[in-house]
Amino acid sequence: MVQWGAIFSVFLLLLCLDFSYPYIIFTALVVSPDAYSRECIIFLNQITTDFCSAHVDRLRQCARLSSVQVHTKEREVQHSRNVKEDFNARLQGISEKVNAISMKLKQKSVDVEEAKEETETLCEELEDCSHALSELDVAVQEFGEQNPLLARQLGATLSRLTELHSQTSRLAEGRTSRIKKAEQYFEEFNEMLTSVLNWTEKAETLVSANVLWNPPSMMQEQIRMHQALLREWRKLQGKMEGLVQRVGLLAEVVQTEALHHQVAELSHHAEELQQRAKTRLLSLQDAAKDLGRLESEVKGLHQSIERVQEILASPDLARLSLREQLLQRQILLTEMEGFKAQVQAVQMCMSALQLPEDVVAALPLCVTAQSLQQDSSQLQHTTIQQCNILQVHTRAGTYSIPITLFKEE
Structure with missing residues (x-):
C-alpha cells in the first residue's frame, strides 16, 4: 500500500525547495505506484536529506552574509551618527561663540580705549569663526556624497549659523564705526573739559584771594580781573553744553554714568564759582563807588x-x-x-x-x-x-x- 500521505508531504516540501524533484517522483508513482513505492520512499528520504543539507548550508551562508551586511550597516549607521554628532558639536560650539560675541558687542565698555581693544579682539574671534565655518562647509559637502539626507540637514543648520555670523559681523562693523566716532567725541570732550577745569582753577584762585582795598589802582585791577573772569564764563556756557552733548554721544559705546556725574559736579562747582565771582565783583564795584x-x-x-x-x-x-x-x-x-x-x-x-x-x-x-x-x-x-x-x-x-x-x- 503506498503511503500517500507521507509521499504528499514530501512532495510539497520538494515543491517548495525545487520544482524538478516533484515532477520526477510524480511521474514514477503514476506509472508504477506499487513497484516504486518502497524505492520511492527510500529515494525520497535520501534526496530530502541531501537537499535539506544543501539548503541548510545555503541558509547558513545567507545568514553569515546577512550578519556581515548587518554589521556593516550598523558600522555605517554608527559612523553617520558619530559624524553627525561631531558636526553638531562643532556647529554648537561655533554658535555659542558667535552668540557670545554678539552679546559682548552689544555691551558698553568702561571707556573708549577698552571698547576699542575689546572690539578688535571680538573681530579676531569672528574671523576665526568664519574660518571654522568655511572648513565645516567643505566637510559637510564631502560628507554629502555618503549621506545626502544628513548632509542636507547639516547644511540647513550651517546656513542658519552662517547668517547669524553675518549679522554679528555687521554688528561688529557698526560698533567699530561708532568707536571711531567716539574717539573723536572723547577727544573733543577732553578739550572742553580742560578749558572748563582751567577756568575753575583760575576762578578758585581769584575768589579765594584776599581783596586789596588799597591803593585804588589795585582795586580797579581786581575789578577788571573779575569782569574778565565772568566774560570767560559766558563763553564757557557753550562748552558746558558741549560736554553734556558729547557724553550723550559717547553713551552709544561706553558707560557714561561716571562722566554724567563728573560733568554735573563740575557744572555745579563752576556755577558756585561764578556766583562768588559775581558777588565779589559787585562788592568791589560798590566799594569802589563808596x-x-x-x-x-x-x-x-x-x-x-x-x-x-x-x-x-x-x-x-x-x-x-x-x-x-x-x-x-x-x-x-x-x-x-x-x-x-x-x-x-x-x-x-x-x-x-x-x-x-x-x-x-x-x-x-x-x-x-x-x-x-x-x-x-x-x-x-x-x-x-x-x-x-x-x-x-x-x-x-x-x-x-x-x-x-x-x-x-
Missing part, C-alpha cells in the same frame, strides 16, 4: 581846610589892622561853619563803606578823613580863640598883637 565818594568828600574838606590855613598864615593878613584881622577871621569862621556839613558828609561816606572795620581803620583814605575831621575842628577852635583875643585887644585900643601870642594859641 571810596570814590569818600575820596571826593575828603578832597573837598582838605581843600577847604588848606584854603583857611593859607589865609590865616598869609603875611597879608598880619599886616592888616586888628579890627580888619578880626573881621577876616569872623568871615572865615562863618565859612568854617560849612566844615560841619563836609565833615558829616565824610562821616556818612565812611559809615556807608561795606568793609570790615579793621580794613576801614587801616585804609589811608579813612585815616586821612579822620585826621581832617580833627584838623577842621582844631582849626575852627583856634580861629575862635584868635577872634576872642582880637576882640579883647580891639576894645582895649591895642593896635598890634605879638605874633608869638597867636603861635602860643
Whole structure:
C-alpha cells in the first residue's frame, strides 16, 4: 500500500525547495505506484536529506552574509551618527561663540580705549569663526556624497549659523564705526573739559584771594580781573553744553554714568564759582563807588581846610589892622561853619563803606578823613580863640598883637 500521505508531504516540501524533484517522483508513482513505492520512499528520504543539507548550508551562508551586511550597516549607521554628532558639536560650539560675541558687542565698555581693544579682539574671534565655518562647509559637502539626507540637514543648520555670523559681523562693523566716532567725541570732550577745569582753577584762585582795598589802582585791577573772569564764563556756557552733548554721544559705546556725574559736579562747582565771582565783583564795584565818594568828600574838606590855613598864615593878613584881622577871621569862621556839613558828609561816606572795620581803620583814605575831621575842628577852635583875643585887644585900643601870642594859641 503506498503511503500517500507521507509521499504528499514530501512532495510539497520538494515543491517548495525545487520544482524538478516533484515532477520526477510524480511521474514514477503514476506509472508504477506499487513497484516504486518502497524505492520511492527510500529515494525520497535520501534526496530530502541531501537537499535539506544543501539548503541548510545555503541558509547558513545567507545568514553569515546577512550578519556581515548587518554589521556593516550598523558600522555605517554608527559612523553617520558619530559624524553627525561631531558636526553638531562643532556647529554648537561655533554658535555659542558667535552668540557670545554678539552679546559682548552689544555691551558698553568702561571707556573708549577698552571698547576699542575689546572690539578688535571680538573681530579676531569672528574671523576665526568664519574660518571654522568655511572648513565645516567643505566637510559637510564631502560628507554629502555618503549621506545626502544628513548632509542636507547639516547644511540647513550651517546656513542658519552662517547668517547669524553675518549679522554679528555687521554688528561688529557698526560698533567699530561708532568707536571711531567716539574717539573723536572723547577727544573733543577732553578739550572742553580742560578749558572748563582751567577756568575753575583760575576762578578758585581769584575768589579765594584776599581783596586789596588799597591803593585804588589795585582795586580797579581786581575789578577788571573779575569782569574778565565772568566774560570767560559766558563763553564757557557753550562748552558746558558741549560736554553734556558729547557724553550723550559717547553713551552709544561706553558707560557714561561716571562722566554724567563728573560733568554735573563740575557744572555745579563752576556755577558756585561764578556766583562768588559775581558777588565779589559787585562788592568791589560798590566799594569802589563808596571810596570814590569818600575820596571826593575828603578832597573837598582838605581843600577847604588848606584854603583857611593859607589865609590865616598869609603875611597879608598880619599886616592888616586888628579890627580888619578880626573881621577876616569872623568871615572865615562863618565859612568854617560849612566844615560841619563836609565833615558829616565824610562821616556818612565812611559809615556807608561795606568793609570790615579793621580794613576801614587801616585804609589811608579813612585815616586821612579822620585826621581832617580833627584838623577842621582844631582849626575852627583856634580861629575862635584868635577872634576872642582880637576882640579883647580891639576894645582895649591895642593896635598890634605879638605874633608869638597867636603861635602860643
